[in-house]
Amino acid sequence: MRIAIFSDSFYPELSGISDSVIVLSKELAARGHIIHFYAPKYSEKNYKKAGLAETNPVLGANISFTRFASVPYMTGTGQGRLVFPTGLRWLAMKKFKYDVIHSQLFFGAGLEALFAARFLNVPLVGTNHTAITAFLKYAPLRADWIENLMVSYVNWYYSKCKITTAPSNSVIEEMRRYGFKGDARVVSNPIDTGIFRPFADKAALKKKFGFSDSTIIFAGRLSPEKNVDVLIRAMPQILKHAPGAMLAIAGHGQQLLELKGLANSLGAGEHVKFLGTLSKEDLSAAYNASEVFAIASTSETQGLVMLQALACGLPAVAVNARGLPEYVNSQNGALAIPGNSADVAEKITFILKDENLRARLSANAIKSIEEFSPQNIASIWEGIYSKAVAKR
Numbered sequence: 001m002r003i004a005i006f007s008d009s010f011y012p013e014l015s016g017i018s019d020s021v022i023v024l025s026k027e028l029a030a031r032g033h034i035i036h037f038y039a040p041k042y043s044e045k046n047y048k049k050a051g052l053a054e055t056n057p058v059l060g061a062n063i064s065f066t067r068f069a070s071v072p073y074m075t076g077t078g079q080g081r082l083v084f085p086t087g088l089r090w091l092a093m094k095k096f097k098y099d100v101i102h103s104q105l106f107f108g109a110g111l112e113a114l115f116a117a118r119f120l121n122v123p124l125v126g127t128n129h130t131a132i133t134a135f136l137k138y139a140p141l142r143a144d145w146i147e148n149l150m151v152s153y154v155n156w157y158y159s160k161c162k163i164t165t166a167p168s169n170s171v172i173e174e175m176r177r178y179g180f181k182g183d184a185r186v187v188s189n190p191i192d193t194g195i196f197r198p199f200a201d202k203a204a205l206k207k208k209f210g211f212s213d214s215t216i217i218f219a220g221r222l223s224p225e226k227n228v229d230v231l232i233r234a235m236p237q238i239l240k241h242a243p244g245a246m247l248a249i250a251g252h253g254q255q256l257l258e259l260k261g262l263a264n265s266l267g268a269g270e271h272v273k274f275l276g277t278l279s280k281e282d283l284s285a286a287y288n289a290s291e292v293f294a295i296a297s298t299s300e301t302q303g304l305v306m307l308q309a310l311a312c313g314l315p316a317v318a319v320n321a322r323g324l325p326e327y328v329n330s331q332n333g334a335l336a337i338p339g340n341s342a343d344v345a346e347k348i349t350f351i352l353k354d355e356n357l358r359a360r361l362s363a364n365a366i367k368s369i370e371e372f373s374p375q376n377i378a379s380i381w382e383g384i385y386s387k388a389v390a391k392r
Contacts, residue, residue: 001385002034002096004122006113007104010039011057012050013079014221014251014277016304017104017129020189022057024381027190027374029062031382036096037063038089038109040070040081049079049252051277066092068109077221077253083108090116098122100385104129106157114160123388126161127187128154128171131301131322155180162388167302168323187384189304190377191369196284196311198366205289210273214245214352217290217314219283219305220297222253227319227339230296232259234345235268241349248290250275250283287312291358292351298338300324311369315361317347332365 005025009015025035047054056065068089070081085108093116103113103126110126117124132154133147155178158164164180165187166172172184199205206213216238220226231247238245249259249272256274263272278286287293293309298321300306306316307327316333318324325335334347351358 001099001382001389002036003028003385004036004038004093004096004098004101004113004116005104006038006101006109006116008040008081008083008107008109009105010037010042012042012047012052013075013081014050014077014253016189016302019280019304020129021104022059023190023192023374024378025063026059027378028381029060031378033062035063036098037065038112039065039067040083040109041067042070042079042081043072046079046081049077049277051279068112070108075221075223077223083112085109085111085115087112087115090119093120100125100388102127102385103161106154110157114157117160121392123162123392124160125384125388126158126164128158128164128166128175129301130154131171131174131299133174151178158182158184162391163384165384168326170323170326171301187380188372188377189302189307190374191304191307191311191372192280193311193369193373195280196287196308198313199285199288202288205285209248209275209286209289211248211286211289212244212246213291214242215248215290216245216292216294216317216348216352217248217250217286217309218294219250219278219286219309220295221251222249222255222259224255225297225299226253227296227298228255228259229262230319230339230341230344231294232263232268232272233266233341234294234348235263235271236266237342237345238349238352239268239271242352245271245352247272247294248275248286249273250278250286252277283308284312287314290314292317292348293333294344294348295319295324296336296338296341296344297324298322302327307369307372310365313362313366315351315358315365317344317351319344327368332361332368 009017068083073082164184293314318328319338320335321338337343
């Protein structure tokens with residue numbers, strides 16, 4: 001099958017969307033499918049922020065790329081790019097004779113996918129990764145009419161897709177509340193279980209990263225919607241019960257200096273370690289060097305970094321918001337009250353202090369991710385693509 005994948009967020013941007021579509025495409029390509037990505041062109045500065053060479057990722061002979069001219073726009077990572085749709089880029093796609101077009105977002109590149117599907121008579125499949133109402137809370141301009149307009153646009157966009165997927169029920173339920181009536185289903189993002197898995201030598205990894213024996217880790221962009229400040233504010237309470245505790249934060253973003261200042265102002269600066277952006281291999285190693293993964297974001301449609309940590313055997317403490325409770329429960333972690341640093345601290349401390357509980361949660365965490373392997377998720381997508389083709 002020949003598959004065109006359009007994404008407004010792509011390599012080298014620090015993004016769960018980018019990570020998930022790359023993992024999926026590699027597995028599909030290994031099965032003989034032909035994948036062509038259509039994504040924004042990023043600047044040299046964008047690649048430097050991620051510590052990557054200015055080139056496309058090497059994903060194999062069956063995967064190729066087209067980059068659209070784009071302009072920067074403000075995101076939490078400082079890497080966001082915006083494609084202005086021309087409605088004409090489908091002309092260059094005619095020669096490829098695609099079987100299906102898969103759109104990952106609904107902005108400029110997503111609109112090009114819509115035009116291409118319409119004019120080339122190719123079925124369009126869409127994935128909605130974004131809890132749009134949650135992200136609009138952090139937009140520079142906020143008003144009810146803007147929210148209503150954006151939600152209406154998102155529903156209009158996905159109504160043009162033969163099949164729409166989302167990584168959690170929370171996204172689909174929100175779309176339904178605003179009137180979406182299309183064919184929609186939950187499909188998890190794939191987790192690269194070849195990279196994110198338990199490692200044997202925890203002591204050596206702790207030495208490598210300088211982690212304590214009670215390390216809590218978070219990974220992701222450092223931007224307001226991630227609520228990383230809630231985790232930092234939890235540290236003084238955690239330190240009362242676990243004096244050697246450490247919070248390790250992997251990632252980059254606009255709030256880096258602000259978060260460092262917060263840690264120092266709370267007297268927890270020596271116990272909060274900022275790791276910067278890590279490669280996937282180093283991130284997996286950092287997870288394996290830690291005891292608990294924590295996330296306080298209230299805008300997650302799934303929380304890919306959380307699932308990666310679970311795959312490494314880390315219990316997760318997540319706030320009870322959006323898609324997180326669909327993947328974390330009392331068997332593999334704990335849920336805390338959103339925005340409540342005291343409750344987050346209590347849940348983390350409880351797991352840190354009970355080694356037997358931590359071992360049980362760790363084993364369950366690994367089991368809870370098995371169904372989200374690239375092989376399983378790719379098989380689901382083969383079925384979705386085939387159904388979309390049949391609907392044409």
